[in-house]
Amino acid sequence: MEELRMVRLLDADGGAVEDDRYPMPPPEVLVDAYRALVRGKRLNEQASALVRQGRLAVYPSSRGQEACQVTAAAVLRPGDWLFPTYRDTVAVVERGVDPVEVLTLLRGDWHCGYDPSRHRVAPQATPLATQLLHAVGAAHAATLRGEDTVVLALCGDGATSEGDFHEALNFAAVFAAPVVFLVQNNKYAISVPLARQSVAPSLAHKGIGYGMPGVLVDGNDTAALTAVLGEAVTRAAGGGGPTLVEADTYRIDAHTNADDASRYRTDDEVAAWARRDPLVRLRAYLRGLAVLDDEREAEFTAAAEADAARLRAALADDRPPEPAELFAHVRATPTPQLAAQAASLRAELAAERRQPEEER
Amino acid sequence: MTVKLTMAQAINAALRDALAEDESVVVFGEDVGPLGGVFRVTDGLTATFGDRRCFDTPLAESGIVGMAIGMAMNGMRPVVEMQFDAFAYPAFEQITSHLAKMANRTRGRVRLPVVVRVPYAGGIGGVEHHCDSSEAYYAHTPGLTVLAPATNQDAYGLLRAAIAGPDPVIFLEPKKHYFAPEEVEPETPVPPIGRAEVRRRGADATLIAYGPTVPVALAAAELAATEGRDLGVVDLRSLVPFDEDTVVAEVRRTGRAVVVAEAPGFVSVASEIAARISERCFHHLEAPVRRVTGFDIPYPPPKLEHHHLPSAERVLDAVDDLQWDES
Numbered sequence: 001m002e003e004l005r006m007v008r009l010l011d012a013d014g015g016a017v018e019d020d021r022y023p024m025p026p027p028e029v030l031v032d033a034y035r036a037l038v039r040g041k042r043l044n045e046q047a048s049a050l051v052r053q054g055r056l057a058v059y060p061s062s063r064g065q066e067a068c069q070v071t072a073a074a075v076l077r078p079g080d081w082l083f084p085t086y087r088d089t090v091a092v093v094e095r096g097v098d099p100v101e102v103l104t105l106l107r108g109d110w111h112c113g114y115d116p117s118r119h120r121v122a123p124q125a126t127p128l129a130t131q132l133l134h135a136v137g138a139a140h141a142a143t144l145r146g147e148d149t150v151v152l153a154l155c156g157d158g159a160t161s162e163g164d165f166h167e168a169l170n171f172a173a174v175f176a177a178p179v180v181f182l183v184q185n186n187k188y189a190i191s192v193p194l195a196r197q198s199v200a201p202s203l204a205h206k207g208i209g210y211g212m213p214g215v216l217v218d219g220n221d222t223a224a225l226t227a228v229l230g231e232a233v234t235r236a237a238g239g240g241g242p243t244l245v246e247a248d249t250y251r252i253d254a255h256t257n258a259d260d261a262s263r264y265r266t267d268d269e270v271a272a273w274a275r276r277d278p279l280v281r282l283r284a285y286l287r288g289l290a291v292l293d294d295e296r297e298a299e300f301t302a303a304a305e306a307d308a309a310r311l312r313a314a315l316a317d318d319r320p321p322e323p324a325e326l327f328a329h330v331r332a333t334p335t336p337q338l339a340a341q342a343a344s345l346r347a348e349l350a351a352e353r354r355q356p357e358e359e360r
Numbered sequence: 361m362t363v364k365l366t367m368a369q370a371i372n373a374a375l376r377d378a379l380a381e382d383e384s385v386v387v388f389g390e391d392v393g394p395l396g397g398v399f400r401v402t403d404g405l406t407a408t409f410g411d412r413r414c415f416d417t418p419l420a421e422s423g424i425v426g427m428a429i430g431m432a433m434n435g436m437r438p439v440v441e442m443q444f445d446a447f448a449y450p451a452f453e454q455i456t457s458h459l460a461k462m463a464n465r466t467r468g469r470v471r472l473p474v475v476v477r478v479p480y481a482g483g484i485g486g487v488e489h490h491c492d493s494s495e496a497y498y499a500h501t502p503g504l505t506v507l508a509p510a511t512n513q514d515a516y517g518l519l520r521a522a523i524a525g526p527d528p529v530i531f532l533e534p535k536k537h538y539f540a541p542e543e544v545e546p547e548t549p550v551p552p553i554g555r556a557e558v559r560r561r562g563a564d565a566t567l568i569a570y571g572p573t574v575p576v577a578l579a580a581a582e583l584a585a586t587e588g589r590d591l592g593v594v595d596l597r598s599l600v601p602f603d604e605d606t607v608v609a610e611v612r613r614t615g616r617a618v619v620v621a622e623a624p625g626f627v628s629v630a631s632e633i634a635a636r637i638s639e640r641c642f643h644h645l646e647a648p649v650r651r652v653t654g655f656d657i658p659y660p661p662p663k664l665e666h667h668h669l670p671s672a673e674r675v676l677d678a679v680d681d682l683q684w685d686e687s
């Protein structure tokens with residue numbers, strides 16, 4: 001089987017690499033991407049700290065994958081849709097959703113926290129690969145109405161083993177749906193390495209079997225991702241159908257705070273990938289071009305810090321969600337049984353409130 | 361104006377009228393296009409409305425329901441067909457984790473007006489995997505509406521209501537009714553979802569049935585009448601929401617109840633109904649609530665299915681057991 005040549009426009013030191021297939025994106029686009037990387041990295045660090053402080057129940061960090069995160073959001077146009085997973089908080093935020101809203105679920109509420117229709121960002125999906133089919137449906141609905149809408153759907157390397165991944169690719173190809181599938185191959189599904197998911201020459205190859213282009217891209221190279229995903233969006237918008245993009249990247253943090261990554265990978269492996277940090281690479285390139293100076297950098301850092309501070313302040317409020325609302329949205333009109341259950345919980349809560357504090 | 365329609369034709373008429381009335385309604389599934397579905401329920405829809413409104417998909421049920429969810433998130437009202445009851449199982453994750461939960465997960469901001477049509481239950485001489493009564497899986501899942509029409513009029517009206525409604529509906533179509541003609545009046549106002557219908561008033565005992573067992577209950581009531589026993593029949597029509605008040609009112613009047621359903625009885629919709637009757641009618645009951653259901657076995661082969669399916673005779677045996685002598 002023929003190997004796919006990985007798309008790379010920046011080397012690990014930030015030097016420009018020629019690729020006959022994709023042009024280098026313009027500097028101002030990459031400067032804004034750098035701003036987003038700084039913000040995304042800070043968000044990952046802040047959220048992880050909030051887990052340690054007990055403010056968040058859990059946070060699947062995308063540390064190391066920030067280039068995929070910010071580019072997935074940046075290549076979309078205002079009317080386009082994003083279908084993210086639990087790991088894609090940074091992409092959702094970069095798409096314009098308030099970080100405090102995005103972290104609603106992970107701080108222990110029962111709902112996704114933001115309005116998916118307003119932002120055109122689906123709720124973050126946890127059942128693996130299921131959201132890819134929703135992306136195809138949203139895209140096909142737009143096609144049927146003659147709207148110019150592209151849908152970008154995210155998933156991980158492990159999720160490519162799920163049936164829904166294959167059904168989604170096939171449906172998208174058969175209906176020529178305007179979807180871009182971005183697989184963030186971060187080498188592990190919790191503890192299970194890529195080799196146990198697939199022995200295909202690459203995950204991008206899987207697109208070919210369904211009749212769509214499969215593109216393998218350096219997932220820590222913001223320039224290459226911008227070029228590849230940008231072209232896939234343009235292709236989809238022009239009626240060219242779906243594209244599967246595999247981003248070669250790495251999850252620097254553990255799967256979540258509950259995970260012990262030392263059981264399945266070595267420190268050396270992590271250190272090697274840490275040297276390929278997407279921020280370092282893009283910064284070196286932009287500094288070399290003299291389009292990024294100390295002042296801009298300080299500005300980006302300050303904005304990221306302000307975000308983090310606002311998040312800390314918002315999450316310091318640890319009032320529990322309103323229990324009575326658990327019944328409110330299960331269905332538009334409650335069943336008689338549900339109404340009775342809601343009333344009984346309300347009565348319990350009222351009785352608790354009437355009881356003097358010391359008797360509780 | 362009434363017309364004589366089979367249940368397949370009544371459902372076809374409902375789909376046709378919904379497609380004509382609302383641009384956002386789309387129909388898709390396996391073989392629903394030019395063929396018109398294996399039961400011909402979607403006959404002629406592609407010809408009339410074009411293959412953007414009624415179309416075949418790749419053969420993958422999770423894909424069909426998953427795509428319907430995405431379309432509904434983006435403004436459409438998909439009506440999808442699962443070819444047979446047991447072939448809906450590949451879509452189970454999409455149904456339980458997403459279709460049922462999306463409204464709740466989004467605090468009511470994203471509602472999914474999706475109808476999943478499921479030809480269901482037995483009595484048609486089908487081979488394995490073609491005759492399951494799968495209603496308990498759906499009824500057990502918070503967030504789903506589960507309908508099971510027993511008359512062709514209800515098949516039309518409830519499907520119109522399901523398509524027009526805000527939330528996901530599992531629409532269970534008793535296969536053995538597909539080809540039996542009945543009078544249908546499409547102009548009748550659509551029935552509200554969640555309301556049971558008293559098909560027959562009775563003084564002595566109440567039979568509670570839905571979908572394919574409604575005719576069985578009615579036949580049992582006819583037979584009982586010849587023996588001087590006056591049985592009432594409640595057709596639930598909607599399993600979720602469950603119209604407890606109608607059932608309770610009838611049973612309180614008669615003091616005796618038998619629930620009749622095709623599905624295996626263990627942990628079933630019939631069990632839940634029996635439990636609720638016991639809770640709410642205890643002081644009115646002359647005898648324990650009985651259930652006449654399928655056995656707890658995989659659906660049997662064609663030559664043996666009549667042993668499994670609740671029959672009028674079996675219903676009457678249960679009625680005979682309702683402690684008449686002691687009262």
Ligand SMILES: Cc1ncc(C[n+]2csc(CCOP(=O)(O)OP(=O)(O)O)c2C)c(N)n1
Nearest residue numbers: 087126127128156157158159186188189190
């Ligand atoms: C259907 C399903 N099975 C299992 C899980 C539990 N689970 C959550 S994340 C995960 C690993 C997923 O790996 P991958 O797709 O590579 O994404 P990553 O977490 O690496 O971003 C598993 C097994 C799940 N969420 N959904």
Ligand SMILES: [Mg+2]
Nearest residue numbers: 156157188189
């Ligand atoms: Mg992974």
